[in-house]
Amino acid sequence: MKNKRTLLAAIALTSLISAGVISHAQAEQLTVPVGTQxxxxxxxxxxxxxxxxxxxxxxxxxxxxxxxxxxxxxxxxxxxxxxxxxxxxxxxxxxxxxxx
Incomplete structure (x- = not known):
C-alpha cells in the first residue's frame, strides 16, 4: 500500500512538473512511531x-x-x-x- 501511494505521488508530481504547474518540488518523509499506531x-x-x-x-x-x-x-x-x-x-x- 505504501509503495502504491508513493508511486501515485511520484506520477502526480512528475505530471505537475511536466505541465509547468510547479517548477520544483520538495518531499518530506513522515514517520509515525510504532507506539502511536x-x-x-x-x-x-x-x-x-x-x-x-x-x-x-x-x-x-x-x-x-x-x-x-x-x-x-x-x-x-x-x-x-x-x-x-x-x-x-x-x-x-x-x-x-x-x-x-
Whole structure:
C-alpha cells in the first residue's frame, strides 16, 4: 500500500512538473512511531467490498455518518473503535481510531 501511494505521488508530481504547474518540488518523509499506531490485529474490522447492509448487520448502526460527497460518492461511518469509508455502498477501507 505504501509503495502504491508513493508511486501515485511520484506520477502526480512528475505530471505537475511536466505541465509547468510547479517548477520544483520538495518531499518530506513522515514517520509515525510504532507506539502511536493503532493495532489492527486486536479489532474486527469490515473488509473491503462488504456492503453497507452487511456492515450494519455485523457491527450495528454507526455513531455518526458523513457524506456521501464527491464523485464517486464517498461516505464515512464512525464507530467507537474504527471508521469505515464507503464508495457507493461498498467498503473502500476501514481505519482503526487511535486512542483519544
Amino acid at each position: 493503532a493495532d489492527r490485529s486486536q479489532i474486527s474490522l469490515p473488509a473491503t467490498g462488504m456492503t453497507q447492509e452487511s456492515v450494519r448487520n455485523r457491527w450495528g448502526a454507526p455513531q455518526d455518518m458523513k457524506g456521501p460527497i464527491g464523485e464517486p460518492p464517498i461516505s464515512q461511518w464512525h464507530y467507537p473503535d474504527f471508521i469505515v469509508y464507503f464508495e457507493h455502498n461498498r467498503v473502500l477501507h476501514s481505519v482503526v481510531r487511535r486512542n483519544r
